[in-house]
Amino acid sequence: MTSAARLRDAALLHAKNICLAHGTVAALDGVSLDVRAGELLTILGPSGSGKTSLLRVLAGLETPQTADALTIDGADMRAVPAHLRPTATVFQHYALFPHLTAGANVEYGLRVRGVPRAARRAQAERALALLRLADKYDRRIDQLSGGERQRVAFARALVTRPLLLLLDEPMGALDERLRATLEADIRALQQSQGMTIVQVTHSRDEALSMSDRIVVMHAGRVVQTGAPEDIFERPSTRFVAAFMGGGEPHRWPHRADRPAWRAHRLRRADLRRPVDRRTAAAPWPARLPRRARGSCPAWRGRLRRQSAGRRRAHAELPRHHAPD
Amino acid sequence: MRRLAGSAAPLFLCLWVCLAIVPLAVGAAVSVLQRRGLHVVWSLTPAGYGELAESGRFGVVLHTALLAGLVSLVCLAAGLPLAVWLARSAKSAVLANIVWICLTAPFFLDPAARTLSLRLMLGAHGVVNAGLLALHVTRAPLDWLLFSDFAVFIGLVGPYFPNMVWPITLSVLLIDKALLEASADLGAGPWHSFRFTLLPLAMPGIIAGLVMTAIPALGDGVVPALLGGGRREYLADAVTSLSTSMNYTAAAALATVVMAVLCGLCLSGWLAWRRLSKS
Amino acid sequence: MDAAFRAAARLLLAAGFGITALIYAPVAWLALLSVSADPLSGWPGGFTTSWYASLSASLGWRAPMLRSLGIAGIVAILCVLAAVPPARAWPRMRRGRVSFAALILLPLGVPGIVLGLLVFTTWRVLFGVHMGAWSLVLSHFIWAYPFALISMLVVTLRTDPSLAEAARDLGAPPLRVLCDIELPALMPGIVGAGLFGFLLSFTELPRSIFTGGQVQTLPLYSFAQASAHSSQIKLIFCLNTLISLASLAAAAVLVVLLRRRTA
Incomplete structure (x- = not known):
C-alpha cells in the first residue's frame, strides 16, 4: 500500500481534481485535497487564490464544473445540495440572521431539522455556554460586539454536530487580542470535541500557529501541502517562499526566535526583478510547477473560442475577479 | 448654498404638510359639520354618518374592502415568487429586463382605455367567451364574466400587480445573499429557507406591497364603473354619487370611515408584525 | 415538503407571468381593435388605418x-x-x-x-x-x-x-x-x-x-x-x-x- 492510498483511507474528506470557473475566469484549477479525521487543516493563500471558492465547493454552495471525486466520510457529495451535507460553515462576515436573537440563530439548524422547542433550546444554551455566551441568549444580533457575533456563528455551526466544520477567514474582522483568545478557543474545541476543521485564511501567522497541516494555494491551484514547519522551512516554490517569508519573521509559539533568512533573501531578490505586467497586482512572481497546469477541460474550450485579443485581456486580469 | 438648502427644507416640508397632509384631516372635520348647499355651516352634527348608515354605505365599504383584500392576496401569492425570481435567480438578463419593463409600464397606461378594452373582451360576444365556446368548456356564453364582482376582480388584479411586485423585489434585493447561503448550509431546504429566512426578511416589502395594492384597488373608480355594471355599488361609486348630489358632509364622512378602517388595519398589522418578530 | 414547495413556487411563478400577460392582453387587443373596421364589436378584422386618419382630422x-x-x-x-x-x-x-x-x-x-x-x-x-x-x-x-x-x-x-x-x-x-x-x-x-x-x-x-x-x-x-x-x-x-x-x-x-x- 502506498502512502497516498493510506492517506485516502484515513481521510474524512477526499476531493480530487476540482475545477470551478466563474464565467471564463478560473477560480479552481484541478484542486485535490484530503482532510484526515480530527485534524485542523488550513488553506492559506493570497486574495483571489481560490481558497474561499474551495471552501464553498466543500459546503455545496458552489457547484464545480468537474470533480473526479468529492466524498465526505466515504459518501459521494457531488450531487448532494448544501442543506443535506454534513458540513457547517462559519462565514467570513458571520451571516447571522438579523431578524433572530442570538439564541434563535443558534437554534436555526435544529429548528429546520424538526427538533422540539425545549430540546433545541437546551442544546443551543449548552453551545452558547461552551463559548462563554450563556447570558446572551436573548440578545439581538445588532446588540452584540464583533467577537460575540463571531462566537455565536461558531455556536450556530457547532450545534448541528457537523462531521466537518468549515471556517472562512474566521478572524478576519477581529482585533489582535480577540484573535488570540479565539485561536485558543478553536484549538480547545477541536481537541475536546474531536472536530475536523478546515479553515481558510490569508494570514501566515494564523496558519502557522494553529494548524496541523497547511495547504498553500495560488491562482486556483494547490502549490504545497505539509506540516507548518515543512512549509515554512522547505518551501517548494519561489511563491511559497515569498509568501511565507513576507512581513516580520514568524514567531514560533513553542521555540526560540529563528530568523527566516532564506525567505528574506528571496524577497530581496524579488524586489530587484523587473516588474512583470501580468502579475503586477501581486508582489510575488507567479511561477508555478509546470505539472500543475492543464488538468481542467471545463473552460479551456470556452477560452480557446475567444479571440486572441480577448484572451490576452483575460490573462492580464489573472483571477482577481474571482470572488474570494 | 448650504444655508439656502437648510432654510428651503423646512419651508418645503411646511408646504407639503399644508397642501397634502392637512386635507387628510379636513375630511374628518367636515364630516361632522352641517351642510347648506355647497357650503358648510360651523355647527356640529353626526348627520353625515347617519346618512351613510341609512343608504347602506357601510356595507359598500366592507364589500369593496373585501374585494380589494382578495385582489391583494392574489397579487401577493403570484407576485412573491415573481419578485424573488426577479431579484435572485433571473438567469437571463434580457428576460429579466423585459419583465422589469412590463411591470413598469402599467403605471403609465391610461386606465379608461385599458378597462374599456377588457370590457369588450369579457362581454357575451367577446373573445374570452368565444374562446371558451370554441374549446367546448361551456355551451352558452358565461354571463358572469362581465358586469360582476369577477369582472371587477380581473380588472383590478392586472393594473395593481406591479404595485405588489416592485416593493417586494426591492426588499429581496436588499437581503444579503450570504444569509440564504448560511440557511442552506445549516440544513434548511428550500421551504425552510423561505419560511424562516427569506419571508421574515422580505416582510417590509410585502407589507409595502399589500398597502400599495389594496389601497388603490379600494379606491379605483374606473374599473367598477366600466366592468361592475352598476348592479352593485363600489366605494368609488359611492364617493362619486355623494359628491355629485353635493352631499359633501356625507362624502367626507365616507372618506373618514375609509381612512379609519385603513388606519385600523395598519395598526393591527403593525401590532401583529411586532408580536411575530418578537416570538 | 421541499418538492411540494418547489412545485407550488413554480406554479405561482407561472401565475405571476400570467398576470403580467393579463396586464397587456387588453392593451394588445386595444391596438388590434384600433386598426379594425368595427372596433366597437369587440372583434378585430377588416383591417384599416382609417380611424387613425379620422383621429388626425378630429379636433x-x-x-x-x-x-x-x-x-x-x-x-x-x-x-x-x-x-x-x-x-x-x-x-x-x-x-x-x-x-x-x-x-x-x-x-x-x-x-x-x-x-x-x-x-x-x-x-x-x-x-x-x-x-x-x-x-x-x-x-x-x-x-x-x-x-x-x-x-x-x-x-x-x-x-x-x-x-x-x-x-x-x-x-x-x-x-x-x-x-x-x-x-x-x-x-x-x-x-x-x-x-x-x-x-x-x-x-x-x-x-x-x-x-x-x-x-x-x-x-x-x-x-x-x-x-x-x-x-x-x-x-x-x-x-x-x-x-x-x-x-x-x-x-x-x-x-x-x-x-x-x-x-
Missing part, C-alpha cells in the same frame, strides 16, 4: 391632450425640483429620516378618489376656491412626488458621497462640485423623477375627477367618452394605442436608467 381630443401635456410637464418639473434637495441631503440626515419618509409617503396610503375628494372638500367646500388647472397640478404632485423622491433616493443612496468630498478636497468650489460631479451622478434619478412626475400626471384619473373643475384632461376625456358609449371611442382606441407605445418606450428608458445604477 375634440387635441385641447385635452395639450392641457394634459402642459400639466404633466409642470408636475414633472416640480417633482424634480422638489426631489433633488431632500434626496441629496438624505445620506447626511442623522435624525428624522423615518418621520420625513412617513410624511411624504402618507398620501399614498389614501385611495386616489378619496384624496381627490378631500382636496376638493378642503379648497372648494371649506374655503370656496374654485378648482382648475392649479388644483390638478397640486393633486397630481401629491400623487407623483413620493415616486419621484424614491427614484431619486435609489440613485443618491448608491452614489458614493466621497466623490463630492474628493472634488471639494481637490479645490473645486461648491457650484463646480454640483455641476461637474453631483449632477452627472444624479442624472438617472433626475430623469426618473421627471418621467414619474410626467407620466403619473399624464394618466391620472381618480384625483382629477374631483380636482379638475371645468378643466378636462385627456384621461377625463377618455373616461367620459368611454362611459357615455360615444362615437369617439374608436378614436380613443387609436389615441391610447399610441400613448401606450410611448409609455412602454418611456418605461424602458426608466428601467434601463435605474437598473444601470442599481446593478
Whole structure:
C-alpha cells in the first residue's frame, strides 16, 4: 500500500481534481485535497487564490464544473445540495440572521431539522455556554460586539454536530487580542470535541500557529501541502517562499526566535526583478510547477473560442475577479 | 448654498404638510359639520354618518374592502415568487429586463382605455367567451364574466400587480445573499429557507406591497364603473354619487370611515408584525 | 415538503407571468381593435388605418391632450425640483429620516378618489376656491412626488458621497462640485423623477375627477367618452394605442436608467 492510498483511507474528506470557473475566469484549477479525521487543516493563500471558492465547493454552495471525486466520510457529495451535507460553515462576515436573537440563530439548524422547542433550546444554551455566551441568549444580533457575533456563528455551526466544520477567514474582522483568545478557543474545541476543521485564511501567522497541516494555494491551484514547519522551512516554490517569508519573521509559539533568512533573501531578490505586467497586482512572481497546469477541460474550450485579443485581456486580469 | 438648502427644507416640508397632509384631516372635520348647499355651516352634527348608515354605505365599504383584500392576496401569492425570481435567480438578463419593463409600464397606461378594452373582451360576444365556446368548456356564453364582482376582480388584479411586485423585489434585493447561503448550509431546504429566512426578511416589502395594492384597488373608480355594471355599488361609486348630489358632509364622512378602517388595519398589522418578530 | 414547495413556487411563478400577460392582453387587443373596421364589436378584422386618419382630422381630443401635456410637464418639473434637495441631503440626515419618509409617503396610503375628494372638500367646500388647472397640478404632485423622491433616493443612496468630498478636497468650489460631479451622478434619478412626475400626471384619473373643475384632461376625456358609449371611442382606441407605445418606450428608458445604477 502506498502512502497516498493510506492517506485516502484515513481521510474524512477526499476531493480530487476540482475545477470551478466563474464565467471564463478560473477560480479552481484541478484542486485535490484530503482532510484526515480530527485534524485542523488550513488553506492559506493570497486574495483571489481560490481558497474561499474551495471552501464553498466543500459546503455545496458552489457547484464545480468537474470533480473526479468529492466524498465526505466515504459518501459521494457531488450531487448532494448544501442543506443535506454534513458540513457547517462559519462565514467570513458571520451571516447571522438579523431578524433572530442570538439564541434563535443558534437554534436555526435544529429548528429546520424538526427538533422540539425545549430540546433545541437546551442544546443551543449548552453551545452558547461552551463559548462563554450563556447570558446572551436573548440578545439581538445588532446588540452584540464583533467577537460575540463571531462566537455565536461558531455556536450556530457547532450545534448541528457537523462531521466537518468549515471556517472562512474566521478572524478576519477581529482585533489582535480577540484573535488570540479565539485561536485558543478553536484549538480547545477541536481537541475536546474531536472536530475536523478546515479553515481558510490569508494570514501566515494564523496558519502557522494553529494548524496541523497547511495547504498553500495560488491562482486556483494547490502549490504545497505539509506540516507548518515543512512549509515554512522547505518551501517548494519561489511563491511559497515569498509568501511565507513576507512581513516580520514568524514567531514560533513553542521555540526560540529563528530568523527566516532564506525567505528574506528571496524577497530581496524579488524586489530587484523587473516588474512583470501580468502579475503586477501581486508582489510575488507567479511561477508555478509546470505539472500543475492543464488538468481542467471545463473552460479551456470556452477560452480557446475567444479571440486572441480577448484572451490576452483575460490573462492580464489573472483571477482577481474571482470572488474570494 | 448650504444655508439656502437648510432654510428651503423646512419651508418645503411646511408646504407639503399644508397642501397634502392637512386635507387628510379636513375630511374628518367636515364630516361632522352641517351642510347648506355647497357650503358648510360651523355647527356640529353626526348627520353625515347617519346618512351613510341609512343608504347602506357601510356595507359598500366592507364589500369593496373585501374585494380589494382578495385582489391583494392574489397579487401577493403570484407576485412573491415573481419578485424573488426577479431579484435572485433571473438567469437571463434580457428576460429579466423585459419583465422589469412590463411591470413598469402599467403605471403609465391610461386606465379608461385599458378597462374599456377588457370590457369588450369579457362581454357575451367577446373573445374570452368565444374562446371558451370554441374549446367546448361551456355551451352558452358565461354571463358572469362581465358586469360582476369577477369582472371587477380581473380588472383590478392586472393594473395593481406591479404595485405588489416592485416593493417586494426591492426588499429581496436588499437581503444579503450570504444569509440564504448560511440557511442552506445549516440544513434548511428550500421551504425552510423561505419560511424562516427569506419571508421574515422580505416582510417590509410585502407589507409595502399589500398597502400599495389594496389601497388603490379600494379606491379605483374606473374599473367598477366600466366592468361592475352598476348592479352593485363600489366605494368609488359611492364617493362619486355623494359628491355629485353635493352631499359633501356625507362624502367626507365616507372618506373618514375609509381612512379609519385603513388606519385600523395598519395598526393591527403593525401590532401583529411586532408580536411575530418578537416570538 | 421541499418538492411540494418547489412545485407550488413554480406554479405561482407561472401565475405571476400570467398576470403580467393579463396586464397587456387588453392593451394588445386595444391596438388590434384600433386598426379594425368595427372596433366597437369587440372583434378585430377588416383591417384599416382609417380611424387613425379620422383621429388626425378630429379636433375634440387635441385641447385635452395639450392641457394634459402642459400639466404633466409642470408636475414633472416640480417633482424634480422638489426631489433633488431632500434626496441629496438624505445620506447626511442623522435624525428624522423615518418621520420625513412617513410624511411624504402618507398620501399614498389614501385611495386616489378619496384624496381627490378631500382636496376638493378642503379648497372648494371649506374655503370656496374654485378648482382648475392649479388644483390638478397640486393633486397630481401629491400623487407623483413620493415616486419621484424614491427614484431619486435609489440613485443618491448608491452614489458614493466621497466623490463630492474628493472634488471639494481637490479645490473645486461648491457650484463646480454640483455641476461637474453631483449632477452627472444624479442624472438617472433626475430623469426618473421627471418621467414619474410626467407620466403619473399624464394618466391620472381618480384625483382629477374631483380636482379638475371645468378643466378636462385627456384621461377625463377618455373616461367620459368611454362611459357615455360615444362615437369617439374608436378614436380613443387609436389615441391610447399610441400613448401606450410611448409609455412602454418611456418605461424602458426608466428601467434601463435605474437598473444601470442599481446593478
